[in-house]
Amino acid sequence: MKTVELKTPLDEKQISELEAGDKVFLSGEIYTARDAAHKRLVALMEEGRELPFDLKGAVIYYVGPAPSKPGQVMNSAGPTTSYRMDVFTPLLLEHGLRGTIGKGPRSMKVRDSIVKNKGIYFAAVGGAAAGIASSIKEAEVIAYEDLGPEAIRKLVVERMPLFVVNDTRGNDLFEAGVAEYRREE
């Protein structure tokens, strides 16, 4: 397990060096999207239409932030549970999405797609939302403003603290962690 500084957009080489359990400080542009935005993104893709941002090498953060106060870049913004996006993620990875950030385990289909498409899944600490906000330096709604907290935002993050959960080799930090600390009754 190592500590890695990463900057977006992420390329295949950077990703293939990451291992489940690594600590990552992520910097650069990332995009927010959760349930409702994913539904719209995939609908656009099925119609063959252009997406509001370029998926190639992109990282999506599953978050619906609290509304910012006047003069505040970002209010509390911790990860939401990732499995709800599982049905959409393989298609996005096939179209160039490189990484996702959320909390909780992914489906086997997503894990296989991560291996196949050289993707990566990071966990942020759920519920540590006020602290995470301090690593977000810029935020701008770029699509679906009508969705409120579920709108797609472009964020610029600086050293956002994350853990690698699913790597390109098929490792899973949830499985490994639980197996290590489980005690049979």
Add this chain to the structure above:
Amino acid sequence: MRELDVAGITAAVKDLSIKTNIYLPDDVKKALRESLEKEESPLGREILQVILENHDIAEREKMPICQDTGVAIVFLEVGQEVHLTGGALEDAVNEGVRQGYKEAYLRKSMVADPVIIRKNTTDNTPAVIYTRIVPGDKVKIVFAPKGGGAENMSEVRMMTAADGIEGVKDFVVDRVFRSGGNPCPPVVVGVGLGGSFERCAMLAKEALMRKIGEPNPDSVYDEVEKELLRRINNLGIGPQGLGGRTTALAVHIKMVPCHIASMPVAVNIQCHVSRHGETII
């Protein structure tokens, strides 16, 4: 008869909605600090440390502890000597939620049609309101913002008498196991036993309002709680599900009588941001 203007209820709900989302109850903070001392996983300890630091940041910056400021769960106990004036009680509660969530920049997380349209109501109303009429001339308000991630891991099961207490224990432990890292562990587990299909679910939620460290008033169920907590923490799920000894901070059971044919059991999971507060008017 005591006359009470519902404007007082609006003000109290507003105040509670802001405070509960920024300041975590002392018993929850204490339980998290104690779990840090016991946690064996280095990653688990690091996560618990981040969670504890986040409480300080939230208080200092007056930011919500979690961006998911929840569905507003409101338990009202209205004394039967109280005559409420100035408007409808539920409207007054919703107005308090509306004002609190706007003023403190809390997230509005409610959608009007839950299935087809799912359009945000933009003010976090309606609250989920449960009202009981009780003796006395006071109004007690318990406010609990409940996040979606942990709520989604909850379940009701209509068990049978033959399943017995061992069946109940296995169900509770299995429900937490299947939740894994999804509900933001370390969690608090609320268990409702008896009543009916909907009543046991309510009991499970009410059980979450009990202070961590306060024993179950029934000594038999107190022992069951202790056993469940041990079994759950032996699952290895740990902080955020990434492995460790701290999967739950507490298990709280609440029970009421039930029908001879039934044994309803509900498990309501609460994340580590176990928010709730109360006021008596």
